[in-house]
Amino acid sequence: MSAWKEFAKGFWNQNPVLRLLLGLCPVLAVTTSATDAIGMGLSATFVLTMSNLVVSLMRKGIPDRVRLPAFIVIIATFVTIVDMVLKAYMFDLHKSLGLFIPLIVVNCIILGRAEAFASKNTALMSMVDGLGMGLGFTLALFILGTIREILGNGTFFGMTLFGEGFDPVLVFVLPPGAFIGLGFLIAGMNYLERRKANG
Amino acid sequence: MSAPIHTQPKESFTSLLKPIIVIVIISASAAALLAVVKEATRDAIAAAELAETEKGVKLVLPVGVDVDVTKTASTTVNGKELTLYAGTDADGRITSVAVKTFSQKGYSGFVGVMVGFAPLDDPAALKVTRTYILSHAETPGLGAKITSCQEVNDAAECGSAFWTRFKDRPVDAAVLKVDKDGGEIQALTSATISTRAVTGAVLEAGEHVKTNREAILADLEAALKGGSK
Numbered sequence: 001m002s003a004w005k006e007f008a009k010g011f012w013n014q015n016p017v018l019r020l021l022l023g024l025c026p027v028l029a030v031t032t033s034a035t036d037a038i039g040m041g042l043s044a045t046f047v048l049t050m051s052n053l054v055v056s057l058m059r060k061g062i063p064d065r066v067r068l069p070a071f072i073v074i075i076a077t078f079v080t081i082v083d084m085v086l087k088a089y090m091f092d093l094h095k096s097l098g099l100f101i102p103l104i105v106v107n108c109i110i111l112g113r114a115e116a117f118a119s120k121n122t123a124l125m126s127m128v129d130g131l132g133m134g135l136g137f138t139l140a141l142f143i144l145g146t147i148r149e150i151l152g153n154g155t156f157f158g159m160t161l162f163g164e165g166f167d168p169v170l171v172f173v174l175p176p177g178a179f180i181g182l183g184f185l186i187a188g189m190n191y192l193e194r195r196k197a198n199g
Numbered sequence: 200m201s202a203p204i205h206t207q208p209k210e211s212f213t214s215l216l217k218p219i220i221v222i223v224i225i226s227a228s229a230a231a232l233l234a235v236v237k238e239a240t241r242d243a244i245a246a247a248e249l250a251e252t253e254k255g256v257k258l259v260l261p262v263g264v265d266v267d268v269t270k271t272a273s274t275t276v277n278g279k280e281l282t283l284y285a286g287t288d289a290d291g292r293i294t295s296v297a298v299k300t301f302s303q304k305g306y307s308g309f310v311g312v313m314v315g316f317a318p319l320d321d322p323a324a325l326k327v328t329r330t331y332i333l334s335h336a337e338t339p340g341l342g343a344k345i346t347s348c349q350e351v352n353d354a355a356e357c358g359s360a361f362w363t364r365f366k367d368r369p370v371d372a373a374v375l376k377v378d379k380d381g382g383e384i385q386a387l388t389s390a391t392i393s394t395r396a397v398t399g400a401v402l403e404a405g406e407h408v409k410t411n412r413e414a415i416l417a418d419l420e421a422a423l424k425g426g427s428k
Contacts (some may be wrong), residue, residue, distance in 0.1 A: 032339055058225075066218040070225050077229040088243035092250060095334070152340070158276050173339040 006128045010136030016109045017140035017182075018189050023109040026100050027141060028178040034157050037145025039093045041100060041138025043086065045131065047078045048110050052118040052130035059119045071114045072105070079104045109137060140185070147181050148172045225295055227272050251333075256297045258352060259315030259329040260286040270425075272418035276407040285419040286317070294318055295328060298404040302396040307336040310345070310393070312400045316370065316408050319416060325370045325409050330362045330401060336392075342393030361387065361397075370405035 013179065016022045023044075030040045054074050055062075062070045083101045085096040094101065113133055118126040149155055152172030155164045171177045227358020253268045260266055264286035272283045279300065286295035295317035301308045311333030316325055332346045348360035364384050368374050377395045386394040408415060 030354055062221055062225075063214075063218040066222050069222060073222075073229050077232060080233055084240045084244065088247060091247040106427035157281050168340065170340040 003125065003128045004098055006105055006125055007132035010129075010132035010134070011139060012132070012136075013138045015140055015189075016133055016182040017144075018186055019111050020109075021167055021186075022112060023107045023137065024182075026103065026107065027144065027182065028175060030097060031141055031145040031148055031178060032173045033096075033149045033153070033155075034142060034145045035093070035180070036096050037141035038138060039086075039090070040100060041134070043082045043097075044104050044107060044110070045134025046082060046135055047104050048073065048113060048134040048137075049130035050078045050129055051075045051110060052113055052126040053123055055114045056123040056126035062119075067115075067119065068111075071111060071119075074177060075114065076105045100144075109133060114120045142186060144181050147185075148177055152177055204314050218420070254301075255299075255313040255331045256284045256315075258349070259297050260284075260295050261315070261317055261328050262312050262352065264288060266297070267413045267423070270422045272415065272422045274407065274411065274415060274418070276403060281407070283415060283419060285423060286315070287423070289320060291423075293423075294320075295414060296408060296415065296419065298408065299331075299333070300400045300404045302400040304392070304399060305335060305337055305396040306390070307338070308340045308386075310335045310337070312397055312404075314365075314401050314404055316405060319408075319412060321414050322396070322409050325405065325412075327365045327368045327370065327375070327401060327405060328352050330365045330397065332397070337393045342387070342390040344390060345393050345397055346386050365401060367397075370402070370409050372402060372406070375402040375405060391406055 010016065013018075014020060017024070017027050026040055026044070031037045034130075051071070051074050055071055056068070058074075079102060082104070086097070113130060116177065117129045121129070146156065148165060149157075150161060151169045152174075154160060154166045154168045169177075203334055209396050219220060222304045227375050249268060253266075265288070266284055266286050270283055270285070272285075274281050274283060282299040284297040284299070285293045286297065288294050295314060295315055296319060297315045300312050300314065302312065304310075313331040313333055315328035315330075317328050318324060318326075327353075331349055335343065337343045337345060344359075345361050351360070365375075368383070373381070374383045375398055377384050377391060377398055379386055379391060380395070382398070384394065384398045
């Protein structure tokens with residue numbers, strides 16, 4: 001498979017959120033605003049790309065029986081780096097993402113890609129896979145975050161969009177709004193897919 | 200007697216040892232890498248945390264007072280450890296105090312509150328200067344309004360700043376209570392619990408400052424003289 005195909009599959013055919021329904025915990029929790037969604041998505045993308053690279057480089061040296069602990073240590077290392085760097089240079093973003101940065105360790109997309117892809121493929125392909133999957137994850141978070149922020153808060157990247165008379169649909173920034181928004185996104189994607197299949 | 204059903208295949212010494220060595224090497228490299236990153240980000244993290252504290256302290260103290268957030272005193276009330284920051288006038292006299300406190304009674308638990316009090320020379324006239332919410336997990340759109348417009352110091356810039364409900368209120372249990380509980384602090388719509396949590400923390404800190412004014416002043420003087428702590 002070509003590198004482009006490995007990269008592009010994360011956006012549509014194997015989009016981690018909208019197709020594989022993986023890693024939904026951060027998807028539902030941090031998509032209350034577009035800024036938080038992008039911050040979370042890019043943090044996960046960095047971790048995914050780097051852990052895929054390292055796992056792939058070490059795939060022949062890691063004995064099968066300890067591969068999961070080894071993967072988790074590698075992933076946790078990069079998550080901790082992201083946590084410290086965000087805290088040092090993007091304090092406000094770190095404050096609003098809070099607990100969900102350390103929780104990237106247990107995001108099943110990341111361990112999933114290490115196990116299913118990086119441990120069987122070359123370093124370059126694994127990085128491309130991680131980057132594609134991560135950006136696909138970011139895109140899904142961004143779309144959901146944008147919808148929720150506009151409908152639930154009347155703002156986009158913190159800018160007020162409507163006049164005083166706008167009454168936000170509060171439920172969209174609450175957890176049920178995340179489920180409703182995600183449900184409509186998946187339904188919309190399936191509809192497009194079906195139309196494409198039927199010509 | 201039948202043979203045991205589960206028999207372990209014979210393991211060579213290296214096949215047992217290799218996983219252990221690999222895990223140790225990976226963990227040690229991870230620890231080394233993290234130590235380097237921690238060292239590299241330590242100053243920036245400390246600076247960011249200090250800047251965050253300084254922003255809160257400066258907002259709650261009266262405009263124009265000097266403050267050095269590296270010089271703090273602490274005090275204990277009802278088992279809570281509060282951090283105190285002194286606001287000084289041009290002559291170096293302590294005129295106001297910022298108190299970092301918290302409440303566990305928010306709708307989602309912890310609410311971190313910074314609150315300022317002045318003037319310190321007359322306990323009977325002690326008033327709340329301002330409040331600032333440091334951290335919270337209240338419901339977006341409802342309880343989260345406790346942070347509305349708190350980055351600005353001019354209430355006119357913003358329609359409904361929550362902190363204006365506390366501004367210049369006397370430290371008095373009959374005033375610093377939610378209106379539903381017989382006080383004068385108007386509760387946020389559908390967020391009485393969040394309002395009550397903040398109000399409770401403000402009143403508790405205020406009464407503590409009022410009754411222990413002299414000890415607190417002495418501690419702050421010592422902190423200012425004693426250099427950074």
